[in-house]
Amino acid sequence: xxxxxxxxxxxxxxxxxxxxxxxxxxxxxxxxxxxxxxxxxxxxxxxxxxxxxxxxxxxxxxxxxxxxxxxxxxxxxxxxxxxxxxxxxxxxxxxxxxxxxxxxxxxxxxxxxxxxxxxxxxxxxxxxxxxxxxxxxxxxxxxxxxxxxxxxxxxxxxxxxxxxxxxxxxxxxxxxxxxxxxxxxxxxxxxxxxxxxxxxxxxxxxxxxxxxxxxxxxxxxxxxxxxxxxxxxxxxxxxxxxxxxxxxxxxxxxxxxxx
Numbered sequence: 426x427x428x429x430x431x432x433x434x435x436x437x438x439x440x441x442x443x444x445x446x447x448x449x450x451x452x453x454x455x456x457x458x459x460x461x462x463x464x465x466x467x468x469x470x471x472x473x474x475x476x477x478x479x480x481x482x483x484x485x486x487x488x489x490x491x492x493x494x495x496x497x498x499x500x501x502x503x504x505x506x507x508x509x510x511x512x513x514x515x516x517x518x519x520x521x522x523x524x525x526x527x528x529x530x531x532x533x534x535x536x537x538x539x540x541x542x543x544x545x546x547x548x549x550x551x552x553x554x555x556x557x558x559x560x561x562x563x564x565x566x567x568x569x570x571x572x573x574x575x576x577x578x579x580x581x582x583x584x585x586x587x588x589x590x591x592x593x594x595x596x597x598x599x600x601x602x603x604x605x606x607x608x609x610x611x612x613x614x615x616x617x618x619x620x621x622x623x624x625x626x627x628x629x630x631x632x633x634x635x636x637x638x639x640x641x642x643x644x645x646x647x648x649x650x651x652x653x654x655x656x657x658x659x660x661x662x663x664x665x666x667x668x669x670x671x672x673x674x675x676x677x678x679x680x681x682x683x684x
Contacts, residue, residue: 460497461684464660466490466509470675472616472666473640476518482640482670483517485616487564491538493679501546503558509538511564515586515620515637523624523631525573527582534586536566542592552601559593564618573626580626588618588637592644606650614644614666641666641673656683 468489475482491509498504512533520527542560549555566586573580594612617638624631648662658681666673 462493462495462497462503462681464491464493464495464679464681466493466677466679468675468677470664470666470673472673472675473668473670474616474637475640476635476637481519483515485513485515485637485639487511487513488533489538489677495544503544503546505542505544505560507538507540507542507560507562511536511538513564513566513586513588515584518620518635518637520622520624520633520635522633523582523622524626524629525576525580525624527622527624529584529620529622531569531571531584534566534569534584536564536586539563539565540590549597552599554598554600556596556598557594558596559591562590564588564590573624576626578627580624582625583623584620586618586620588616590614590616594644604652606652608648608650610644610646610648610662610664612644613642614664615639615642639666640670641668643667650681657681658683 466489468491469487471484471486473482474485489509489511491507493505493507495503495505512535514533516530516532518529520529540560540562542558544556544558547555547557564587568583568585570581570583573582592612592614594610596608596610598606598608600606615638617636620635620637622633622635624633644664644666646662646664648660651659651661653659658679660679660681661676662678663676664674666675
């Protein structure tokens with residue numbers, strides 16, 4: 426599946442979630458009381474990105490610190506909002522169209538995370554349940570400036586990045602245990618964005634945009650939700666993102682409250 430096809434699949438999953446909203450809203454009554462589930466989360470992943478029209482690859486290694494708020498708007502259907510902060514590592518990008526070429530190795534860039542999503546829950550049968558949902562997150566990076574050394578005159582380089590991520594697909598739960606609920610998650614997980622580098626050396630000014638996108642388009646994850654109390658949940662997950670050149674990976678953890 427190519428990049429455009431994957432984007433269409435992700436858009437289709439979002440559309441399906443919206444259709445589920447209308448269907449469940451017409452057939453399912455509102456919950457007895459509105460359930461609100463705030464959560465604190467951390468995620469790290471190491472995934473391969475391509476750039477310069479897929480001619481080159483490098484590793485992208487962000488850390489995400491998130492605050493989620495999920496609301497059950499109608500029974501078994503949830504809307505969530507995400508905010509937070511990310512340290513995003515773009516080491517390995519090479520900028521060749523500047524007055525002096527730069528190999529980016531400056532490490533993490535900080536930025537704001539914003540996003541939201543939809544989730545519907547279904548009882549499959551017995552102790553098995555399925556969620557179907559989609560989520561979109563954007564990273565708005567701050568501008569960082571570095572002094573350039575080893576030149577005959579003073580120089581600076583400034584970098585700013587923005588990236589976007591779409592996730593969507595089913596999650597299969599087993600609810601047969603008392604406190605633990607293991608699950609398997611599969612679906613689309615795509616990431617793309619842009620890094621702008623500006624170089625200033627005396628009267629010379631150069632700007633180069635580097636379009637990036639993830640090599641992997643899909644994810645397979647296993648995790649569990651531990652609920653020691655009715656209003657507290659601890660969630661952990663590891664995931665892999667296969668692609669033609671190998672296997673990327675990541676993990677996430679959340680502390681979930683329920684009111």
